[in-house]
Structures are given as structure tokens and as C-alpha cells.
Amino acid sequence: MKIALIGYGKMGQAIEQIALNKGHEIVLKIDVNNIHEFTNENLQKADVAIEFTGPHSAFQNVMQCINWGVPVVCGSTGWLEKLHEVEDACKQKNGAFIYASNFSIGVNLFFELNKFLAHLMKKHSEYNVSLTEIHHTQKKDAPSGTAITLAEQIMQEITTKHKWVNNPTQQPEELSIISERIDPAPGTHKVLYQSPIDDIEIIHTAHNRVGFAGGAVLAAEFLKDKKGIFTMKDVLGFT
Incomplete structure (x- = not known):
């Protein structure tokens, strides 16, 4: 699976390591230093995007992924007053989206x-x-x-x-x-x-970030080639 990492802080780096260990490929890494590379052309190289930035950028990042037709897993918190807008856009675009406050x-x-x-x-x-x-x-x-x-x-x-x-x-x-x-x-x-x-x-x-990062990769594996709005209950088979 080809993954785009939107956010490459400590969590993004932990996700990268787990994804690589599972045989996946990181085709795009975006942080504050190369935000200009977050383009439709570059994102289309990915099967799934994983978004871990912050409350001030998450909404726009997720909306870009949905508008560009790339399934997106989001773990950023602090922006949920706009979650319904993302869900509406996902339905209109027939996209794929998972949000979780915690992926562990x-x-x-x-x-x-x-x-x-x-x-x-x-x-x-x-x-x-x-x-x-x-x-x-x-x-x-x-x-x-x-x-x-x-x-x-x-x-x-x-x-x-x-x-x-x-x-x-x-x-x-x-x-x-x-x-x-x-x-x-x-x-x-x-x-x-x-x-x-x-x-x-x-x-x-939590003893470290591994649980959060591993759950995010698991969610990305679940979301690949799907359409719709899902939760970690779907990923883990609790529903």
C-alpha cells in the first residue's frame, strides 16, 4: 500500500516506521517545511493519506484529500466542530474517511x-x-x-x-x-x-506512541479501496 503522511512530527514518524515494517511504501511526507508539495498531483501517488497535524490545519488538509479523491485517515483533534462538513463532503464526493480521537x-x-x-x-x-x-x-x-x-x-x-x-x-x-x-x-x-x-x-x-501509530496504519489498511465514512469500531470489528 502507498501512503501519504500529512504531518511528519513524532506521530508521523512513528507511523512511517510501522508502515515500512509492514511492507508499505511512504510516497509523500508533508510538514510545515514543504507544504507546497501538498498538491493533487503528489497526493494521487498514494492509496491512502494519514493526517496527523493539529487543530488549525486538520480540517483543510482532510478536505483537500476528499476533494482530490484520496481516502483519508485523520487523527488530529481539536477541530471537531467542523467534522460534519467533512462528512457531508465525503458523502457528496463518494469518498472514504475515518476519524478517531485515538487509534490505539x-x-x-x-x-x-x-x-x-x-x-x-x-x-x-x-x-x-x-x-x-x-x-x-x-x-x-x-x-x-x-x-x-x-x-x-x-x-x-x-x-x-x-x-x-x-x-x-x-x-x-x-x-x-x-x-x-x-x-x-x-x-x-x-x-x-x-x-x-x-x-x-x-x-x-499508554507507554509510547506505538499503539496510536499502529492503529492508524491498521485503519489505513482497512480504508484502502473502500467508500464511505467509518470508525475504529468498523476497523476492529466491534460493530
Whole structure:
């Protein structure tokens, strides 16, 4: 498979190494120093594009891939207010698109566990739920996209929580997400249910970027030659 990497920071380089180890070819690498090479002609060399940049460039990058007819996997967070525009464009162009707040197989298993636990806890109002996420100091958005996904899953089950807030809160209708930035942490997410009697906590801790990068390559392998909008649940066969 021929891959275009849109974003060649630490994550892009980790994706490159895994892709090469699996026998794939990187035909285009775009970063801030060669953005002029992000053209239709160059992108057409790829079977799939993998986009990992940042919240200010992701939307435009993904839209370019869709407009130019190249399947795109996106892991950039912090731009989801425009996600529906990408999905609409993908449908209109009969394109192929996967977005995930986290491509790690372990995190996606954690998402399923989080949903199941929230479903169990919704009848037990004596427990208050909160989240904590810890990342390295170079992470550009807070809370993390993964934490937001966890919060939204919880609120679908525990309907007394009406919105998430990125700070400690005493308001019963708010779901608190605490964001900590500590080097060199690649990513830890904690979901805590507290009551006067006991606590229940689930935690996912990433040891490095390999899990994220490997999941992104897996998603690209899944998306090749497909049409439509997919998620990691499709990639991992959870649906």
C-alpha cells in the first residue's frame, strides 16, 4: 500500500516506521517545511493519506484529500466542530474517511469498557463521575480528544450530566475533565466513580506512541479501496 503522511512530527514518524515494517511504501511526507508539495498531483501517488497535524490545519488538509479523491485517515483533534462538513463532503464526493480521537487498539477497547461501565452505573446516583487525562507538554489541545470521547460516552448513559467542563466542578450537572501536562507522558486517561462508601476507577496508560501509530496504519489498511465514512469500531470489528 502507498501512503501519504500529512504531518511528519513524532506521530508521523512513528507511523512511517510501522508502515515500512509492514511492507508499505511512504510516497509523500508533508510538514510545515514543504507544504507546497501538498498538491493533487503528489497526493494521487498514494492509496491512502494519514493526517496527523493539529487543530488549525486538520480540517483543510482532510478536505483537500476528499476533494482530490484520496481516502483519508485523520487523527488530529481539536477541530471537531467542523467534522460534519467533512462528512457531508465525503458523502457528496463518494469518498472514504475515518476519524478517531485515538487509534490505539487498547484505547478503543477502553472506550467499550467505559460505555459498559457507564451503563451499569447510571442507576447508582450515589456515585459521581469525573475524568482525568495526562499528556506531554507539547500536546496542543486540552482536554484531549480521547477524554472528550469518554465524556460523551458517559453522558449518553448518565443523563444527569448535561455537559463536560475542563476544570474541577461542584455542579452536579457538569462532568469534570482534569487536564494535566507532564513530560514525557504519552497519554493516561482515568474515569473515576466516587461515592461516600467506595471508588471505582478504570485507567488506560499508554507507554509510547506505538499503539496510536499502529492503529492508524491498521485503519489505513482497512480504508484502502473502500467508500464511505467509518470508525475504529468498523476497523476492529466491534460493530
